[in-house]
Amino acid sequence: MREDTRIYSMPRWPAVRWLVNPGPRAPRDIQLKLIGGLFGTLPVFFGGVINTIVVSGAIAAREQTPPFIAWFIFEIVLGAVRLLVLNVSRRAALAHRPTPTDLYFVLQLLWSSGVGYGACISLAIGDWVSATLACLSGSAMVGGIGIRNFAAPRLAGAMILTTLGPFMVGAALSGEPLLYVVYIQVPFYLAAMIAASYNLNKMLVATMLAERENDHRAKHDSLTGLSNRVGLAAAVDASLNGGGAGRGADLAVLFLDLDNFKAVNDTFGHAAGDKLLKIVADRLRNSLRATDVAARIGGDEFVVLAKGLGAEQATDLGQRLTNSISAPYDLGDEIGATIGVSVGVALVPEHGADAEALLALADEALYEAKAQRQVKLLHARVREGRSPRMALSPRGMSPSAH
Known part of the structure; x- marks a missing residue:
């Protein structure tokens, strides 16, 4: 199997740097590896994009109103732009050229915000079929965000918040009192997923530090510190x-x-x-x-x-x-x-x-x-x-x- 030698650039924008910072325990070489892991693979990318396009398209076909049609168009355009940026990033990383890392993560946040928007407007109109489909899609995506992005817990938290936060707005606009239970569910779910992301991040960084130390010992002379x-x-x-x-x-x-x-x-x-x-x-x-x-x-x-x-x-x-x-x-x-x-x-x-x-x-x-x-x-x-x-x-x- 050919080794992947891609190296993705560290973010330059202060807000994005803060979002993807894994913490003070991770040295720069490990941070670069964690950034690379956040880009993911093409199959995972297509799985998420196809899901949101299919769900938004199905609900837009059912409702046929401007807010839902706009959501569907937004998901198509965003998916195409994200695919373009991902391909440019992968090629640049393979050639060890600077990658558009900041733009890639901003698009990630727009994607999660789009899912939250679709769930919000689906709840607001009171169509429980559309709302069920949109909320199931959003909830499933949150699980994927927590699993895939725990290398950057702050980014995972921001994506989960922009996905689930609009649920509460949609519940308020729906006029259905029973849906107010989401004001209890969402904060607890958000806190639990973010805590899990931080715990997984600590385990990942600790494992990578141990592997780094073992690799150094395997390749260096213990007495002089020179290579062996x-x-x-x-x-x-x-x-x-x-x-x-x-x-x-x-x-x-x-x-x-x-x-x-x-x-x-x-x-x-x-x-x-x-x-x-x-x-x-x-x-x-x-x-x-x-x-x-x-x-x-x-x-x-x-x-x-x-x-x-x-x-x-x-x-x-x-x-x-x-x-x-x-x-x-x-x-x-x-x-x-x-x-x-x-x-x-x-x-x-x-x-x-x-x-x-x-x-x-x-x-x-x-x-x-x-x-x-x-x-x-x-x-x-x-x-x-x-x-x-x-x-x-x-x-x-x-x-x-x-």
């Missing part, structure tokens, strides 16, 4: 398949492996090693752009995904990251360390066009760089007649020859 292997693969796929910079070209994957990190763990303990990894993560964040992605995919292995970089720029970035990560570390308790880093680079499209291929090639380049570095270091020490050793001290750790 799952999050990195998703970021690579999004960069390769999505729009914007980096699509199909100028995408660099840098594979970084810390040199001598094991000596920090062995000498100062895992707490010091964990702190060093956190500092490395901070240095990566500070060295990258907002559009770049940094990930920790193993004990001391990191990957950087950088968009819009060619081979020369990727090499420059690798050198900057090397300089930053190789600077001395203060791990507290008068413990200092200095480590190195090896960097391997893979590019799109030169080295592949999928996540697995890029990571594999970057990993291969990394270990080739490490091997070359070790050979050069060994040759230099042999020429000097020294044997390689690692010197450790409370304030630092660096390769040295003794």
